[in-house]
Amino acid sequence: MTLLNDPIQIDKDKIFNRIGYDGDSVPSSRTASLVEDYIDNYYDLIAPSYSHTVKTIKSVNQNRVDVGDSVILESYKVARLMERCEKVAFFALTIGGYLEELATHLADKGLVLQATVLDAIGSGTAEKLAARIEQNIREEAGRDSMVVSRRFSPGYCDWNVSQQEMVFRALGNNVPGITLNESMLMVPQKSVSGIIGIGRPGNDIEQYNPCITCLEKDCPGRRR
Amino acid sequence: MSEEILEKLKENVIQGRKTGDDMGVDESLSGTPGVLELTESALSEDISPESIITKALTPGMEIVGEKYSKKEYFIPDMLASAEAVGAAMDVLKPLLEKSNVETKGKFAIATVKGDIHDIGKNIVAILLKGAAYEVIDIGIDVPEDKIVDVVRQEKPGYLGLSAMLTTTMTEMKTIIETLKENNLRDKVKVFIGGAAVSEEYARQIGADAFCADGFEAIKTLDNFQAT
Numbered sequence: 001m002t003l004l005n006d007p008i009q010i011d012k013d014k015i016f017n018r019i020g021y022d023g024d025s026v027p028s029s030r031t032a033s034l035v036e037d038y039i040d041n042y043y044d045l046i047a048p049s050y051s052h053t054v055k056t057i058k059s060v061n062q063n064r065v066d067v068g069d070s071v072i073l074e075s076y077k078v079a080r081l082m083e084r085c086e087k088v089a090f091f092a093l094t095i096g097g098y099l100e101e102l103a104t105h106l107a108d109k110g111l112v113l114q115a116t117v118l119d120a121i122g123s124g125t126a127e128k129l130a131a132r133i134e135q136n137i138r139e140e141a142g143r144d145s146m147v148v149s150r151r152f153s154p155g156y157c158d159w160n161v162s163q164q165e166m167v168f169r170a171l172g173n174n175v176p177g178i179t180l181n182e183s184m185l186m187v188p189q190k191s192v193s194g195i196i197g198i199g200r201p202g203n204d205i206e207q208y209n210p211c212i213t214c215l216e217k218d219c220p221g222r223r224r
Numbered sequence: 225m226s227e228e229i230l231e232k233l234k235e236n237v238i239q240g241r242k243t244g245d246d247m248g249v250d251e252s253l254s255g256t257p258g259v260l261e262l263t264e265s266a267l268s269e270d271i272s273p274e275s276i277i278t279k280a281l282t283p284g285m286e287i288v289g290e291k292y293s294k295k296e297y298f299i300p301d302m303l304a305s306a307e308a309v310g311a312a313m314d315v316l317k318p319l320l321e322k323s324n325v326e327t328k329g330k331f332a333i334a335t336v337k338g339d340i341h342d343i344g345k346n347i348v349a350i351l352l353k354g355a356a357y358e359v360i361d362i363g364i365d366v367p368e369d370k371i372v373d374v375v376r377q378e379k380p381g382y383l384g385l386s387a388m389l390t391t392t393m394t395e396m397k398t399i400i401e402t403l404k405e406n407n408l409r410d411k412v413k414v415f416i417g418g419a420a421v422s423e424e425y426a427r428q429i430g431a432d433a434f435c436a437d438g439f440e441a442i443k444t445l446d447n448f449q450a451t
Contacts, residue, residue, distance in 0.1 A: 028300070029250075030248065030249065030300075031300040104342065106227060111316075112346050155389070185389070189340060
């Protein structure tokens with residue numbers, strides 16, 4: 001499938017950003033060549049897989065969205081989005097476990113710098129893959145003259161990470177390559193899951209962003 | 225001669241050159257011995273492990289910390305230096321034990337049960353090792369019983385707990401309670417860190433300190449040492 005097999009272009013500057021460099025700072029030659037080397041070779045370390053499904057929203061109230069089949073989303077902010085939507089797409093994806101196994105192995109050997117760079121590349125790859133899947137869902141919805149919202153993942157804002165269970169339930173508890181641990185964290189870690197609202201144009205679905213009115217200005221998850 | 229080796233050693237710590245093959249931050253020392261080779265040379269010149277630590281490794285890391293504060297260095301530069309010092313400490317540790325010289329202290333660190341995030345814990349661990357603390361890395365997703373066992377058996381003066389999630393940070397309180405039940409709470413200072421926790425949460429659960437990052441952990445530990 002092209003969605004998974006097309007090469008994922010990793011932006012070097014974003015990796016530098018993830019490992020602590022801000023806008024104007026210049027990495028040393030050592031750091032730059034380490035990052036470049038991993039970007040050139042990381043592809044052998046990933047085995048992407050994903051699952052997605054679209055469900056019709058049954059009902060929405062103050063803090064709760066009922067999608068049927070015992071899938072209940074509990075969040076005030078998710079409910080405010082879903083009351084504008086007709087459907088909701090659920091997705092989960094992973095880049096597989098090899099990359100993080102290698103990062104752990106390197107860290108165990110005291111090579112924490114290499115492990116940190118590899119971890120950043122893994123996170124960047126998972127995010128790129130998530131953006132690609134989001135675009136795919138957007139295009140599918142567009143074919144039915146619908147629009148889509150941003151992605152929301154369990155753990156964002158008032159949507160508790162324990163709700164991961166609901167995302168997986170919506171996906172039939174069958175997401176290739178990903179399991180949930182007892183804290184509802186995905187294993188492998190380099191995985192992304194979430195929901196995307198789908199509805200008719202003109203309902204402020206694409207622009208819906210609870211961060212704009214949120215008072216937690218220093219929140220690490222704040223989106224513009 | 226010994227002063228010269230120690231000075232070179234310090235310079236190589238600042239450059240983060242674990243071995244002679246390493247480029248360093250600006251390649252100015254390329255082709256010359258790195259921290260590991262110089263540590264061996266220093267030992268063969270009968271320079272004591274204690275002198276190597278106090279006159280080269282620790283001052284070198286202090287300069288790295290200053291450069292990081294001034295934004296001359298970034299996380300990768302500082303990790304490279306800490307790794308170099310960590311590797312030297314691995315060479316020195318058996319010698320220190322043989323001569324009954326104590327390290328700055330023993331620090332056990334774990335990511336709590338249910339949480340599998342490890343990169344932050346690893347960075348803190350290597351930085352503390354680079355600051356000449358002896359580090360026991362208990363791992364990720366560690367149940368409280370295992371942590372209590374390590375505190376009982378290894379007798380670390382400090383225990384660092386990491387949690388990235390609001391759902392797993394409650395485990396920190398459980399660990400502190402379990403330490404109390406086992407009469408171990410007054411034997412170890414408990415530090416907490418990770419995206420989910422705060423200074424206020426540290427106070428709430430009775431931890432000794434909250435540290436936002438590895439540098440803060442070093443400063444806090446050094447302050448505890450001084451008191």
